[in-house]
Amino acid sequence: MTRTAQNAQGQSTDILTQLSNLLPTGTFMLSQALATLTTNNGDCGHTDKVVTAVMLVILCAICAFSCFTDSYKAENGVVYYGVVTTTGLWNPYFVGSGLANVSGAFYIGDNAKYNLRVFDFVNAMLSVMAFAALTLLTAPVTTCYYPHIPDSVVKSLPILVGALIAIVTPYAPPARNGFGHAIPESATPTNSSSTTTSLLRNSSTASTI
Incomplete structure (x- = not known):
């Protein structure tokens, strides 16, 4: 497959993903x-x-x-859901999590990807x-x-x-890949323990929000 065809296929996939969301x-x-x-x-x-x-x-x-709403896969492999704000992705479980680029309950990394737009x-x-x-x-x-x-x-x-x-x-x-939206393969935790932790955090966060 040529590079042009690959780019066209990738663009079609992105558009279909946006439509499905x-x-x-x-x-x-x-x-x-x-x-x-x-x-x-x-x-x-x-x-x-x-x-x-x-x-x-x-x-x-x-x-x-x-x-x-959007989702963020942390360096520990856990997928966190949250609400996009003018500050970043808000999730109460970010408080005291020790994750990089986290300030209080907000994730502010990824070049303002999670900022409200x-x-x-x-x-x-x-x-x-x-x-x-x-x-x-x-x-x-x-x-x-x-x-x-x-x-x-x-x-x-x-x-x-x-x-x-x-x-x-x-x-x-x-x-965005928020509540009720499919999570890309790259955002899926790599082991069962991480998956279990993610599900517990996600369900707790949803009930909190």
């Missing part, structure tokens, strides 16, 4: 499972509509929040748009809120949203 697949599947219950399988009354709306707002917030807000907006297009235009949500919506809208709007995301993604910075 933006598209709220897991959150969408969860919304579909919950919506069947909250909408009474599409035959919903006023209370069902309110409960479904609250559920969708919470899931939208989760989609947006995940775009402000404008595109984090853009990615959060795109993620919420994708979730809304997928959720609000599929049953049982459609049959609950607007059963007479034209098929043309149901079919065309998600395509337009997907096209917008596909246009913006190639020009975006590298996708």
Whole structure:
């Protein structure tokens, strides 16, 4: 394989990774499972509509929040999750950890990679748009809120949203690998004990945050 072909393949892989991190697949599947219950399988009354709306707002917030999280593989092989801030990656387990480039509860290394940036807000907006297009235009949500919506809208709007995301993604910075996102092979701990420690820290951190 030539260098040009390798570069093109690498760029395609990066774009696909960014798309997969933006598209709220897991959150969408969860919304579909919950919506069947909250909408009474599409035959919903006023209370069902309110409960479904609250559920969708919470899931939208989760989609947006995940775009402000990232992961860092420390020199001890442990993968730490945290929230990106203007200072760096925040994780309460950084306090007293003795890790390099850690100041208090913030990891400030890697040339400000974990600093909050404008595109984090853009990615959060795109993620919420994708979730809304997928959720609000599929049953049982459609049959609950607007059963007479034209098929043309149901079919065309998600395509337009997907096209917008596909246009913006190639020009975006590298996708973050935060809560709910896949961790690259290079960020996977090399032994079972490190993996166990990572899982314990990650679960504790998630519950703390």
